[in-house]
Amino acid sequence: MVDSLKKPGFEEMRPGIKTPAKETLLTPRFYTTDFDEMAQMDISVNEDELRAILDEFRADYNRHHFVRDAEFEQSWDHIDGDTRRLFVEFLERSCTAEFSGFLLYKELGRRLKDKSPVLAECFNLMSRDEARHAGFLNKALSDFNMSLDLGFLTKSRKYTFFKPKFIFYATYLSEKIGYWRYITIFRHLDAHPEDRVYPIFRWFENWCQDENRHGDFFDAIMRSQPQILNDWKARLWCRFFLLSVFGTMYLNDIQRKDFYASIGLDAREYDIQVIEKTNENAGRVFPIMLDVEKPEFYQRLDVCLKNNEKLSAIANSSTPKFLQFFQKLPFYVSNAWQFVRLYLMKPIDTAATHGAVR
Numbered sequence: 001m002v003d004s005l006k007k008p009g010f011e012e013m014r015p016g017i018k019t020p021a022k023e024t025l026l027t028p029r030f031y032t033t034d035f036d037e038m039a040q041m042d043i044s045v046n047e048d049e050l051r052a053i054l055d056e057f058r059a060d061y062n063r064h065h066f067v068r069d070a071e072f073e074q075s076w077d078h079i080d081g082d083t084r085r086l087f088v089e090f091l092e093r094s095c096t097a098e099f100s101g102f103l104l105y106k107e108l109g110r111r112l113k114d115k116s117p118v119l120a121e122c123f124n125l126m127s128r129d130e131a132r133h134a135g136f137l138n139k140a141l142s143d144f145n146m147s148l149d150l151g152f153l154t155k156s157r158k159y160t161f162f163k164p165k166f167i168f169y170a171t172y173l174s175e176k177i178g179y180w181r182y183i184t185i186f187r188h189l190d191a192h193p194e195d196r197v198y199p200i201f202r203w204f205e206n207w208c209q210d211e212n213r214h215g216d217f218f219d220a221i222m223r224s225q226p227q228i229l230n231d232w233k234a235r236l237w238c239r240f241f242l243l244s245v246f247g248t249m250y251l252n253d254i255q256r257k258d259f260y261a262s263i264g265l266d267a268r269e270y271d272i273q274v275i276e277k278t279n280e281n282a283g284r285v286f287p288i289m290l291d292v293e294k295p296e297f298y299q300r301l302d303v304c305l306k307n308n309e310k311l312s313a314i315a316n317s318s319t320p321k322f323l324q325f326f327q328k329l330p331f332y333v334s335n336a337w338q339f340v341r342l343y344l345m346k347p348i349d350t351a352a353t354h355g356a357v358r
Helices: 035-039 044-059 081-112 117-142 150-156 164-191 199-224 232-255 257-262 267-282 295-315 321-344
Strands: 012-014 030-032 159-161
Touching: 030 081, 035 081, 044 117, 044 199, 081 117, 081 150, 081 164, 081 257, 117 199, 164 199, 164 232, 164 267, 232 257, 232 267, 232 295, 232 321, 257 267, 295 321
Parallel strands: 030 159
Antiparallel strands: none
16 A cells, blocks of 8 residues: 655755756756857847847846745645655756756856847846746745755756857747746636645746746847848748747646646646647747647647657666667657657748737
8 A cells, every 4th residue: 555645755965955857858958058159149120129128127027026925834744745746846847947047147148248238137137037936946845845956956967059049049938938837827726726735826927927028038139130030941940949849848747747737737738728829929039830739739749758658667667778778769769750740740931920910
């Protein structure tokens, strides 16, 4: 008989400090870029909009928002078993993603300070927001007797190099999808407070506005560099990043459907709603968006989900590692094939509608 009250065991670096989750294709990434290329960008084409966004960042609407209230001051031992494990995973993944943004934006602010002061100040103020988010999430982890050593993460994680235009594509999508994730959860729990099992979700309405403003900033940067949006290569790369972000979120969330069930959400329905909204946002700046309403889109992702379940079962089996590789190979090939087919699905052209009322 399984003891449902048993607290899940987490590997610790030292007492109370959780060992970071193993890096995989689906875990949040840390990024670096070509800072010299970024500094040489001419933003004059859209500088007025960027300065208007900078004024919003300076206003710092959430400067008094991230303050814990009395509801946190209680024991959370009643969140136990698998639910506790999934909550800790959710908080860790969210904290790591926010901290990744902090590091990238802080370094960009430092490197651009003397060369592009408008962009430098924008990046510094976004790093302020991301630091608040990461700190608030890490403090939430302490309610479950865990926390992350963010200094250790800074030094130990591998950094992925992206050219500036790829940073813009990826971070724009990350910020916009973050907005839709947070606001969708908030609206659901606002309508169903009985499902709000932990108070952090009450902060999501204001919090997600930071994500939205950050996304608007990257939208404005891309509009200041029209050459990264208006050729055939841009169409191919935008399609790649849309598929990567949507596919990663879907595979991660459905694997953790029990977490979403614990707050009264169906993970698949939640992801479909978030993907559709983010895709629509992307279509306002990207030259294309994905045809996510085509049934084939989710059918192929569901094949990948089943493949991942089989891969996990093989990895957890007692089969020798060298034999596991050959057992896994057909599922790796199948996943790759599904994503190739998804990439080759005809996208929706949006360039002609830019500037029109949508």
